[in-house]
Amino acid sequence: MxxxxxxxxxxxxxxxxxxxxxxxxxxxxxxxxxxLFLANLVGNHGHVYSFDIQKQATDMTSALINKNGCTNQTTVITDGHENVDQYVADEINGAIFNLGYLPTGNHEIITQPQTTISAVQKILNRLAKNGIIILVVYYGHPGGTTEKDQLTKFVENLDQHQFQVLKYQFINQINEPPILIAIQKR
Ligand SMILES: C[S@@+](CC[C@H](N)C(=O)[O-])C[C@H]1O[C@@H](n2cnc3c(N)ncnc32)[C@H](O)[C@@H]1O
Known part of the structure; x- marks a missing residue:
């Protein structure tokens, strides 16, 4: 392997x-x-709520979902993930964040520590047993290290009786490859 x-x-x-x-x-x-990956995992009877603040991104996402016939199980929302509680009332089984900027878009529009942490906290409040939040943390851009550091501090302080927190990182590579953080509810 x-x-x-x-x-x-x-x-x-x-x-x-x-x-x-x-x-x-x-x-x-x-x-x-x-x-799309999540829509295929949850199938027709599940649901994916997909957030982005940029209409360019939600338009691309909607087009991809339509093309692959996954519209029934997907809601694409042009709003910040920090407002997740305004859209999702159900228990949540999983979430993924890819932090940083949209490679094909404006590199100055980046995820921000305060809104990222607020969204993570709101999802943690609704997370099912064994549910998982995954954060892929890109931090090579301006502002990226601040977000990585604040997020790391936040997740390190989660109660170990309630959550397991994993950090997955290659530590001998140049060019700051992304770090993965996974939080699973016990
Ligand atoms: C690294 S990209 C995501 C890449 C994506 N997973 C893909 O497969 O193409 C980060 C995205 O986060 C979005 N973003 C920034 N702040 C946000 C927020 N508060 N809520 C939701 N999306 C946000 C950006 O607009 C950008 O499209």
Whole structure:
């Protein structure tokens, strides 16, 4: 077995945790790749709520979802993930965040520590037993290290009796490859 990149490992973890019928969140839709991946995992009887603040991103995501026939199980929302509680009332089985900027878009529009942490906290409040939140943390851009540090401090302080927190990181690579953080509810 080869060690997986943080991005590939995020999909491995989701595949092993998410079941047909589940309710899940793509907190940073971007081009929609994770939304489509989740839509296929939850199937017709589950639901994916997919957020992005940029209409360019939600348009790309909606197009990808339509093309792949997954519209029934997907709601694409042009709003910040920090407002997740205004859209999702159900128990949540899983969520993924890809932090940073949209590679094909404006590199100055980045996820921000305060709104990221607020969204994570709101999802934690609704997380089902064994439910999982995955954060793929890109931090090579301006502002990225601040977000990584604040987020790390937040997750390190989660109560170990309620949550297990994993950090997956290659520590001998240059160019700041992304770090994966996974939080699972006990
Ligand atoms: C690294 S990209 C996501 C890549 C995506 N997973 C994909 O497969 O293409 C980060 C995205 O987060 C979005 N974003 C930034 N702040 C946000 C917020 N508060 N709520 C939701 N999305 C946000 C950006 O607009 C950007 O599209």
């Amino acid at each position: 080869k060690l997986q990149s943080a991005l590939n490992f995020s999909h491995t973890l989701l595949k092993q945790t998410i079941n047909p019928g589940d309710t899940v969140i793509d907190a940073t839709a971007g081009k929609g790749n994770d939304t």
